[in-house]
Amino acid sequence: MTGSTHSATRRTVLRGTAALTAATGLTAVASPAHAAPAKPGGEGPRVGVLLYDGYSLLDPTGPAEVLSRVPGATVTMVAERRGPVRTDTGDVAVVAERSLDEVDRLDVVLVPGAGNRGTVAAMENQTLLRWIRHMNRRTRFTTSVCTGSLVLAAAGLLDGRRATTYWASAEYLEKTFDVRYVPERFVESGKFITAAGVSAGLDMALRLAARLTDDDTARAIQLAVEYDPRPPYDAGDARRASPELKARALKILADSQV
Template identity: 45%
Template sequence: MSDETPLRVGFALFPDQTHLDLAGPWEVLTRLPGCECLLISTLPEAARSGSGGLTLLPTTLWAACPPLDLLCVPGGPGHLAAMEDPLLLDALRQHAASCRYVTAVCTGALVLAAAGLLAGYRATTHWMSLDRLARFGAEPVAGARVVHDRDRITGAGVTAGIDFALTLAALLRGEDVARRIQLQLEYCPAPPFDDGDPSRADPALVARARELGAPYRARMDEVDARAAARLASRG
């Protein structure tokens, strides 16, 4: 796709998102030449982030949203309610039908999955939710920051959204543009600890993270069961 071809990117906005799931890709994709980015919600109210304090106002509502070239669903604690929001799921299905790419970051992949949009696709999400994808007919891919399968592109947990967006930038506007944006953002990760991936982290640390996340995981399992049953009932 040439730089002259206009692009319209829609980010699904809902309460209790992890702000970086959205903000990382937003900072990359808004820098693409000729790219219009929208924050799209089912309601006109501001959406508060999952960590509290930060709020975002939608650019438009799903009911008035123009056709999109790319659809992106961020994740966060609010993904559980989003998986059971019929208005949102219907909107995602409607717009996905005409998008060039249907994408998600972190547990936003589970929202796509609940809409039936990842069945038969390879995909990734946050490492603590990766196994959940199989329940919705997707093929979980471990150890990948970004998974590209045909017109579906998914990013792993939170910070992987930047890698995800740079991958998209290269697909949409070419590698030179993506590399320039990476330099503008000074994206050159050098974390102080090598514990950002469960395959490299201290096993005791991983076990403790799973222990602390057990109540949240129980809620996930309940929502997954209901969402999968609703999806199955659609045929």
Template identity: 45%
Template sequence: MLMFPGMTALDLVGPQAILAGLAGDRLHLVARQVGPVPSDTGLSLVADTSFDACPRDIDVLFVPGGDATPGQMRDEATLAFLRDRAAHASWVTSVCTGSLVLGAAGLLDGYRATSHWSVRETVLPRLGAIPVNRRVVVDRNRITAAGISAGLDFALVLAARLRGEEYARTSQLVAEYAPEPPFSAGTPDSAGPDITARAAAILKDLADGSLAAAMPHRNR
């Protein structure tokens, strides 16, 4: 599981909570260097494995998103690491704008994929991906999930493929994942134009920065 300064903690923590039961001590929290990694809200998580120490032969490669996504889309060390490990991974996966980082590494060319709604239709196509408006999208060995909260959905989809549906259902119950949101505002369609405009204003720097970072990849 890739970590980088400015990631969204929930993108990683939700899936990690589900997948830790599968992987045990084989789950590596990987960053360029071992140690604390601050998220985009200031909460720090701890990387236990460096790029160099990360095993090459892996079952799952996972990338979160976050406010620092545009920087990661331009970071050659991160992109090279992802390309190398993806070549050996059984599954190449992401949550939220992590799919843009995969795309910048050339790992979504010709794949159906999703991302946060604020960048899905505008940025993913510039990275060679085919945008799909779904919470979790599986295309061959690529699994991508929509924004932030979709990480739990992603983890259960992946767990079912790794260990079977019964295991995934049990993990869902252990987590008591039975969402009943107090509002119907989780997508632009359900939120309506006014709320969507407010949310888009909050996300403008991320969306604009991601689009700018994707521009060099357009004519690859």
């Protein structure tokens, strides 16, 4: 690519950005790299995403991508202590900006799922469970992705309710807790919204965005993030998967986790 072509392309992009800025009335403001930029308004829902050792990466970050686009919303990663928290594979860490004791009220709590090690540890972590119960007293919505519903159930919040979870944990959810498993991408039960495994958190987050605003806003967010899934394989539904494929899927997960 020549310098002139590159410049022309860049000018075109900037013109598009300028047009969008003019249309929306927003002004781009440079901010220091170390500072969290202020969002316009900031009077929308406060969303707290719980991180704990061994969570699955897309469980918190997929919904955060969607919910951070809700007008005026703030999305904060929260953990027992501030700092990086590693995923189930150990390859990636997401930074928790707040510790549990720095957050005393949220409009939305989201509990991600994890591999077996992370889920079991979270279910037995009384500090996490107490915080979830405390937050739940004042939330508008308490939500989970994947095996995060097991953590909500361990906190005693899903008793007598319908919920979903990762397909391989469905039997455990029903046998261990007073919960009726529903094999859907997401399940609403009052203010509780639970999502199935990993990628289903995106579906749940769009539904939550609609509940926080309206259907048209949620549709616009879906288009903004271009969520139009067309996977190359039709293999994502455990209800139609062979025993051999299920076994291989679980082995791949186990082998990738630390």
